[in-house]
Amino acid sequence: MSDKPETRRIVIEPVTRVEGHGKVTILLDDEAKVKQARLHIVEFRGFERFIQGRPFWELPVLVQRLCGICPVSHHLAAAKAVDGIVGVDTLTPTALKMRLLMHHGQFLQSHALHFFHLSSPDLLFGFDADVSERNVIGVAAKYPELARQGILLRKYGQEIIKATAGKKIHGTGAIPGGVNKNLSLEERDQLLSEIDQIMEWARGAVALAKGYTLEHLDDLSGFGSFDSNHLSIVRSDGAYDIYDGGLRARDAEGNIIFDHVENEKYDEYLAEEVRSWTYMKFPFIKEIGPEAGWYRVGPLARVNNCDFFDTPEAEKERKEFKSLTDDKPNNITMAYHWTRMIELLHSVEKIQELLNDSDLQGEDLVVTGKRRDEAVGIIEAPRGTLFHHYRVNEDDQVTMANLIVSTTSNNEPMNRAVQKVAEDYLSGVPEITEGLLNRVEVAIRAYDPCLSCATHAMGQMPLIVELMDQQGRIVDRKIKG
Amino acid sequence: MSKPKIATTSLAGCFGCHMSLLDIDERILELAELVEFHKSPINDIKSFSAQCAVGLIEGGCCNEENVEVLRAFRSNCDVLISVGDCAIMGGIPAMRNMIPLEECLQEAFVDGPTVHNPTRAIPNDVEIPLLLDKVYPCHEVVKIDYHLPGCPPPADTLWEALVALLNNKPISLPYDLIKYD
Numbered sequence: 001m002s003d004k005p006e007t008r009r010i011v012i013e014p015v016t017r018v019e020g021h022g023k024v025t026i027l028l029d030d031e032a033k034v035k036q037a038r039l040h041i042v043e044f045r046g047f048e049r050f051i052q053g054r055p056f057w058e059l060p061v062l063v064q065r066l067c068g069i070c071p072v073s074h075h076l077a078a079a080k081a082v083d084g085i086v087g088v089d090t091l092t093p094t095a096l097k098m099r100l101l102m103h104h105g106q107f108l109q110s111h112a113l114h115f116f117h118l119s120s121p122d123l124l125f126g127f128d129a130d131v132s133e134r135n136v137i138g139v140a141a142k143y144p145e146l147a148r149q150g151i152l153l154r155k156y157g158q159e160i161i162k163a164t165a166g167k168k169i170h171g172t173g174a175i176p177g178g179v180n181k182n183l184s185l186e187e188r189d190q191l192l193s194e195i196d197q198i199m200e201w202a203r204g205a206v207a208l209a210k211g212y213t214l215e216h217l218d219d220l221s222g223f224g225s226f227d228s229n230h231l232s233i234v235r236s237d238g239a240y241d242i243y244d245g246g247l248r249a250r251d252a253e254g255n256i257i258f259d260h261v262e263n264e265k266y267d268e269y270l271a272e273e274v275r276s277w278t279y280m281k282f283p284f285i286k287e288i289g290p291e292a293g294w295y296r297v298g299p300l301a302r303v304n305n306c307d308f309f310d311t312p313e314a315e316k317e318r319k320e321f322k323s324l325t326d327d328k329p330n331n332i333t334m335a336y337h338w339t340r341m342i343e344l345l346h347s348v349e350k351i352q353e354l355l356n357d358s359d360l361q362g363e364d365l366v367v368t369g370k371r372r373d374e375a376v377g378i379i380e381a382p383r384g385t386l387f388h389h390y391r392v393n394e395d396d397q398v399t400m401a402n403l404i405v406s407t408t409s410n411n412e413p414m415n416r417a418v419q420k421v422a423e424d425y426l427s428g429v430p431e432i433t434e435g436l437l438n439r440v441e442v443a444i445r446a447y448d449p450c451l452s453c454a455t456h457a458m459g460q461m462p463l464i465v466e467l468m469d470q471q472g473r474i475v476d477r478k479i480k481g
Numbered sequence: 482m483s484k485p486k487i488a489t490t491s492l493a494g495c496f497g498c499h500m501s502l503l504d505i506d507e508r509i510l511e512l513a514e515l516v517e518f519h520k521s522p523i524n525d526i527k528s529f530s531a532q533c534a535v536g537l538i539e540g541g542c543c544n545e546e547n548v549e550v551l552r553a554f555r556s557n558c559d560v561l562i563s564v565g566d567c568a569i570m571g572g573i574p575a576m577r578n579m580i581p582l583e584e585c586l587q588e589a590f591v592d593g594p595t596v597h598n599p600t601r602a603i604p605n606d607v608e609i610p611l612l613l614d615k616v617y618p619c620h621e622v623v624k625i626d627y628h629l630p631g632c633p634p635p636a637d638t639l640w641e642a643l644v645a646l647l648n649n650k651p652i653s654l655p656y657d658l659i660k661y662d
């Protein structure tokens with residue numbers, strides 16, 4: 001042990017207003033300068049292994065139990081892979097549109113939850129606001145109308161999911177080769193009766209996020225920010241798409257690294273590094289390598305990556321957003337919120353379009369094909385690109401499962417954001433206040449990490465922020481049992 | 482008189498049970514009239530500083546940290562409720578109980594098709610809590626007063642149960658609110 005055992009350890013546990021549990025540790029040197037800051041995922045589930053042996057048709061309902069925040073994303077990514085297993089490449093129009101409607105309902109509910117229920121308190125009250133006020137109940141007390149809109153936007157998204165998947169959380173709508181129901185006229189009319197109001201609130205949400213970002217641009221530009229590559233799927237014509245498309249990656253300047261990569265080839269382009277101190281892996285672009293090949297996913301990456309939105313209002317908002325950076329990628333971490341609300345508006349536009357499409361009342365729900373033994377399903381989940389890859393044997397049992405969940409891809413970016421905020425705000429300050437530590441969480445929250453999902457292999461993360469000196473304990477860990 | 486307090490946590494769960502609680506929608510505001518939210522993932526209260534009337538537990542115990550949190554909930558909550566399949570019987574995460582833990586770790590960190598792990602080392606650090614040999618239901622770790630089944634229990638189930646408890650009435654739930662999927 002050293003002569004200078006001046007250990008300083010502050011624990012905030014768990015990190016809150018994120019979905020799931022996580023832990024941050026910050027090491028300070030003798031001069032109270034930040035030496036190292038890390039975000040750890042501390043739980044482990046083992047899905048990849050324990051679903052081996054299960055019949056493949058269980059996957060869409062089983063694997064979604066990774067995550068109750070955006071179960072539809074896992075439900076649909078698994079369903080797309082399972083379509084591949086049963087040899088179906090093209091769904092019926094009714095089945096495809098029912099899934100799209102479900103997916104946009106999911107984007108609406110998840111983005112509303114993240115923005116209004118979890119993040120808005122930081123934006124409305126400030127990063128240093130009192131803990132007793134800095135939450136959704138506090139928002140409801142001070143901005144009742146805004147809180148109500150957030151709650152009802154989310155509710156509408158959940159109602160869409162219920163109408164398409166049968167249940168708000170962990171539904172069963174997607175089945176191998178299609179869906180198990182269409183949308184009744186009654187369900188449609190009920191949903192349509194509210195859409196104008198929802199659209200109005202969605203516009204308001206974009207205005208709020210945009211106004212906040214522009215007003216605080218000087219402070220936010222550097223906050224937890226850095227240049228990065230960006231990854232998402234895009235439609236074959238370059239349009240924004242969340243259900244189907246090829247993989248596209250751009251660098252921080254906007255140059256294309258790869259484009260329209262077929263889903264089945266994802267593992268030729270991406271790999272995941274394992275590090276000893278967290279259960280969450282670190283994905284990277286193979287061609288560039290683990291050092292510099294990491295990338296961001298999610299709303300910011302998608303809006304940076306796509307060429308256009310195929311709905312008018314979101315496209316108008318995208319153009320305005322991109323004009324801020326002369327059409328180059330925007331690398332501001334806090335800009336995630338703005339792009340998230342642009343996506344929310346796009347999903348409401350898509351929902352309206354779909355609800356008016358009579359294909360949803362079609363009766364042709366399922367197609368069959370020739371059985372295959374391996375398939376990959378990739379979609380965009382609210383938090384970013386989601387990969388499901390399965391192999392099955394002739395008895396229909398899963399023999400291999402590989403899942404790269406959205407939050408995993410943001411592992412390196414979140415760690416960088418934590419490091420940056422820690423260095424900028426905590427380094428060498430005489431007193432580390434609650435508000436300063438909240439800044440670390442604010443940066444993590446921008447990514448809307450689903451630590452619950454990220455847990456699939458890893459576990460959930462209780463977010464704990466700890467400060468300690470450089471002698472921070474190093475003890476060997478053994479696994480019990 | 483101050484309002485009774487409620488605390489919630491997610492252990493080895495998927496957060497779906499918390500989402501179902503949020504699915505009471507506008508009634509969240511009514512609930513906020515009835516109770517004060519104490520430690521919960523939806524606010525920034527990180528540890529107990531007061532005794533709570535009700536604690537809601539989502540998820541079972543898969544690591545030592547889950548056990549610590551669950552024990553803290555038992556000591557600080559008058560009534561403890563296991564919410565959902567995972568808390569009540571381990572749920573989907575307990576599917577790993579049939580398989581040696583080492584095999585699960587090996588698959589995730591060494592054998593997976595996209596894994597880049599030249600040293601083949603499995604994460605092992607003082608900062609990540611020890612995994613338990615199995616995933617345990619909450620009532621095997623502490624005394625649990627009520628069990629609300631479902632995956633997740635419907636929002637109305639949570640609402641009816643909470644309102645009854647907070648008004649000192651017996652919880653009576655019709656069949657369709659307590660059936661498991």
Ligand code: SF4
Nearest residue numbers: 494495497565566567
């Ligand atoms: S019971 Fe279901 S919804 Fe609740 S935590 Fe477990 S898997 Fe998620």
